[in-house]
Amino acid sequence: MAAKFEDDDVSLILEEQREEIMAAKTLARDHDLAFNLQMQEALAVSRAAHTSSVPDSSSGDVATVDFTGGYDEFDFTSLILQDIERVDQERRDRAFGEQEMKRLKVDLDRRIHDQKFAQEIMRIPERDWSNYGADYEKPYTLGAGASSSSSSAIGNESFKVYCKGLVSEEMIGDTRVMVGGVGVALCDSTGNLIWEVKKVLVAEEAKSPEIAELEALVHGLDEALTFDLGRVTFFIDHFKVFQYVTGKLTPTQSAVATLVNKVAILQSKFSFCQPSLVTRNGVKFVFKLARDAIVSQIKWREEASTGTTFKETCVICFEGITVDKMFSVDDCFHRFCFSCMKQHVEVKILGGQTANCPSEGCKSEVKIECCAKFLDPKLVGVMIQRKKEGSINVADKVYCPIPTCSELMVKSEVLEYTKQYFVSAEESKARKCMKCGQFFCTQCKVPWHYGVSCSDFCKSKAYLNAGDGLLKSLAHSKKWRQCTKCNVTVELLFGCYHITCRCGYEFCYTCGAEWKNKKATCTCPIWDERNIIHRNQRNPNPPAPRR
Structure with missing residues (x-):
């Protein structure tokens, strides 16, 4: 209340000064006009005494002289009025900022109250909630989170302060300059954003990345004190600055040492204040704020x-x-x-x-x-x-066989998706496409054959006319092989019969038997001269095998 009276007094004093200056300005103008008229009359009388006839002023022969100096004097009163208006505007802005800060503190206190109330509700036994839940209430009142005031409630909670300072050499027009920016974010214990701010660094503050980081810490802790936060953890992604703040490393530059001391002084003003080292991803959102501050300068x-x-x-x-x-x-x-x-x-x-x-x-x-x-x-x-x-293992890939879809999916994901629509999805080969929504068979690679087993369907004409059936018929006639692990069809153009599939599975191209530890488990020939010598003689630089 005393602050309100003081603010009203300042407003009254500024208004009185404005009125006095305006009155003095008007009086000065009146004096200048009266002086000018008196001098004009005296000049007219003097000329009449030295001439035979008095010139008629109506004819325009009488010269009018300006005795105010003949030039526009500097208007000091307007400058003073501008200063008064600026001071008054600053006072109004400051009052508005204080009011907004009070509102933010109340909102924060209300959030703390609601979180505590929600935790209490979660601890209520189900039976008690069924019987008395409708009567359980705890309405918020100002300062409900604490015994005395809302600020003490805030002071007892833990908060997170994220800070980031950046320095970058940028082009402004045709000139390269060093610019800097700071990003600060205040979050509650669960990571919900409370307040964020970005700030442009001046030339002295943008000398080095270390100075910019420390400026960010100073600014961040200042913001936390403005909110009356009592317990904070502030996060740093710069290892050297973290060592400075924790006292593990002594700064050699005076500017860095001064900022480290400022951080220590600010830390002492909290009931709990602890630094924490994180990776770049841990401060990514304040990194963007700092970068935005830099962009605003360039x-x-x-x-x-x-x-x-x-x-x-x-x-x-x-x-x-x-x-x-x-x-x-x-x-x-x-x-x-x-x-x-x-x-x-x-x-x-x-x-x-x-x-x-x-x-x-x-x-x-x-x-x-x-x-x-x-x-x-x-x-x-x-x-x-x-x-x-490229991010999915070959053995885990599955494609929708519907020609108009062909969506790529992961086997485990499409299985979980199918379980929502198909009761026996795990026992069946049926899957539901996550894009087009149609069912298909992962074994036959065709739209789902309702009421027909995979073995019976593969013998039917419908399968032979389907895309995968045609492929298998072509593969059989061309003597292509199919990987037993991922079902990919491979063709041997030249080289030995030892095949390494793209899924990593190794097998014999002749019979399909698995290779273990780079050794065949079958008795088939490892190569055929026609696939090696004759091919190389026809083409000394053969292309890579297509498998």
Whole structure:
């Protein structure tokens, strides 16, 4: 209440000063006008005494002289009024910020109250809840989470403080500059976000990554104290900074030592404050905040026929590109224009490689599903499918045999999915496609044959006319072999009869018997000269075997 009275007094004083200055400004103008009129009259009388006739003022012969100095004097009163208005606006902004902070604290206290109440409800026995659950209530009141005030409730809870400071050399126009940014996030004990903030670092604070990280810690702990948090754990992904804060390493630079001391002083203001070392993924969301603070410094406003736009400099082509045509890599948030990224990703795809961030020394992967903005959507779809196929073990793959679908699935996943619709899914070979929803047989590789066993269906004309039946008929006539482990059909173009399937299973191409420890378990010949010598004589550089 005393703070409210003090704020009202400041407002009253500022208003009185504004009125006094405006009155003084008006009075000064009146004095200047009266002085000017008196001097004009005196000049007219003086001229009349030295001439035979008095000029008629109506004819325009009388000169009007400005005795205020002949120039526009600097308006100090307007400057003072501007200062008063600025101070008043700052006072209003500060009052609004304090009010918002009080509201956030109350919301946080209410959240703590609700979480505790939910935990109490979960501990109630089922029988008691059935009998008295409707009567069990605990309405929230201000300070309900503690005995005295809402701030003490907050002070008794544990919170997490995530901090990240970044320094980066960026292009602003045609100039390379060092810029820095800070990201801070406050979370409750369960990881729910309470408050987040990003801040631009000035030149002195952006000298090195260590200084930026420590600035982030100082800012993060300051924010936690603003919320009156009593127990916090703050997370760091920079090992050297973690050693500084824990006292395991003594800083040699004075600027670093000063910041480490600030962190120690802030730690002492909490009832509990402990650092924790995490990986980059542990602070990923504040990493983005820090990167956003950097981006806000490297873009500039430009007027165009379509309106105002913001541009950035692509560090690859050094062109000024509109912000909406810049691509941000997910893990590191480095930014490049669509054109440069398109060339980079396409070259990697053609070379059969995974595209990483083009920034020097950065190993963050460029996720192909995020490239739809600058790549052909069909190409993106193909690459996503390839990536999915490469991530699944060959023996675990299953494809939907419906020609219009052909969805790739994992055997264990499609089994769990089928259990929801098919009672005896584990005993049966029937599976339900997770994309098109149709049932198919994993043994026969055809749409599900209702009421017919796999052995009977394989003898039927329907199977021979089906895609897999035709393939098996062709394989039999060509003497192709099928891997007994993953059922993939292979063809021997040349080489020995020892086959290593792509699933890793080794077998004899002649009879299909398994090879163990690189040795045959059958008595079939290991090679045929026609597949080795004669082929090599016809083609000294034969292509790789297609199996």
